[in-house]
Amino acid sequence: MMPDLGRYALEVSLAYAISLGLIGLLVLWYWLRSRSVRRQLEEIETRKGERNG
Numbered sequence: 001m002m003p004d005l006g007r008y009a010l011e012v013s014l015a016y017a018i019s020l021g022l023i024g025l026l027v028l029w030y031w032l033r034s035r036s037v038r039r040q041l042e043e044i045e046t047r048k049g050e051r052n053g
Contacts, residue, residue: 005012
């Protein structure tokens with residue numbers, strides 16, 4: 001349900017779309033970063049276990 005924005009409808013809609021797009025990119029970036037950090041942590045833990053075991 002979209003309110004009547006009059007002559008500013010395009011600008012407001014674009015602002016919402018851009019904001020949601022940026023939020024989506026941030027979520028994707030954090031998700032990819034967490035996968036990378038998790039993989040690095042697993043490698044470190046594996047090396048540490050080999051040294052101690």
